[in-house]
Amino acid sequence: MKLDQLKVLRAVVETGSVKAAAERLNRTQPAISQALKALEARTGTALFDRSGYRLELTSVGRRVYLQSLRVLSEAEDLTQLIRHFEKGQEExxxxxxxxxxxxxxxxxxxxxxxxxxxxxxxxxxxxxxxxxxxxxxxxxxxxxxxxxxxxxxxxxxxxxxxxxRSVMRNVAAPSLLDAMDAPRTLADIRRFHQVIARDSGQASGLLDRELGVQKGQRRWYVSDLHMKKHLLLAGLGWGRLPEHMIAEELAQDRLREIVLPHTHLSFDIExxxxxxxxxxxxxxxxxxxxxxxx
Structure with a gap:
């Protein structure tokens, strides 16, 4: 059984006749008929009922046709993949x-x-x-x-x-901000836990320090910002998040920005x-x- 024979089978089923299939595949009608006969000889049974004006699949032919569609699809995917690598494209x-x-x-x-x-x-x-x-x-x-x-x-x-560009803002849930009781300096919020995303790298050079974390600050560490946001919304701590992640929560008053007089907590990032x-x-x-x- 050859892929070419399966392509002929697909063309005949989709067009409804040997003549139309030959035109689609740019081949002669005898070539199409010969390919079908070879496929039927390979399967040992008739694939089409030829008694009517239009070719109709037999029950066996329908099963062979449906399976051939899967085989042809996988073969075409493989051909595309080979061409992909022939062009030097990365796997x-x-x-x-x-x-x-x-x-x-x-x-x-x-x-x-x-x-x-x-x-x-x-x-x-x-x-x-x-x-x-x-x-x-x-x-x-x-x-x-x-x-x-x-x-x-x-x-x-x-x-x-x-x-x-974005802005990093220090935020907390309203309940935690109320508990802070109108803080004025960083020292005023030292006893409330700061939630910090842990560096996923080795933090060498300029990044080898915890920016925005004061000495003596109670702190919790998380591995990602979504977990950090969840903890902040639950009122379990305060911390800095990019504006695009919290715009909706700020608008809904589920989070509030921490504003300290004479202390610049938010900053722009590029x-x-x-x-x-x-x-x-x-x-x-x-x-x-x-x-x-x-």
Whole structure:
């Protein structure tokens, strides 16, 4: 049984006649008839009822046809995959994404990637603080989308492009803010637990410190910002989250920003896409890089 015979079977069923199938496949009618006879000889039974004007599948023919559709689909997928690798396209590409980055920035780019390179597996790595930079430095990720300081990216020998801006705000549930009783200084909230997202990297260089954490501060650590947000909403602590993650909760008064006189708790962040500065990239990674620049 050959794939060519299964393609003939599919064409005859879909068009309803040998003549129409021959026109679709750009072959002669005798060639189509011969392929069908060879397939019937291979299965040992008639696949079509030829008594009427239009060819109709027999019960066995219907089962063979349905199975042939699956076989042809898998064969076509395999052909596409082979062509994908023949063009040098990456089998897998990893992208490190910092938890503070707005995924709405990334989604349109990924949609375009999925359409153009459907056979490349994409691995999205969730990182915190220095984790994204380390993933690109080590080669474990081709690109990263994360907040960063330009001088840090330049010193790290990265190519980089800005993709978004956001604001990090210190927030707490109304119940906890009421318990703080109108704090005026950081010392006033030291006894209330600060929820901190633990760095997913080794935190070397500029990131080797806990920014915004005062000495003597009671603290809890979490592995991601969604867990942190959940704890803040439950009134179990206060902490800093990107504005896009809490806009709805702020509007609904489920979270409130902590404002201290003469103390600047919120700050702006700029999110970059960055990669190692090297001459050669695979076509998928290069497409991603160009897509972020549009």
């Amino acid at each position: 897998t590409i990893a992208i490190a994404i910092d938890a503070a980055a707005d995924l709405n920035v990334l989604t349109p780019v990924l949609a375009g990637l999925q359409t153009r390179f459907p056979d490349t597996r994409v691995v999205l790595r969730a990182e915190v603080l220095s984790g994204a930079i380390e993933a690109v430095q080590s080669g474990e990720a081709a690109l990263a989308v994360a907040p960063a300081i330009p001088v840090m990216l330049e010193e790290g020998d990265f190519d980089y492009r800005p993709v978004a 999110v970059f896409v960055f990669r190692q500065r090297r001459p050669a990239m695979g076509p998928v990674a290069a497409h991603l890089w160009d897509a972020f620049g549009m």
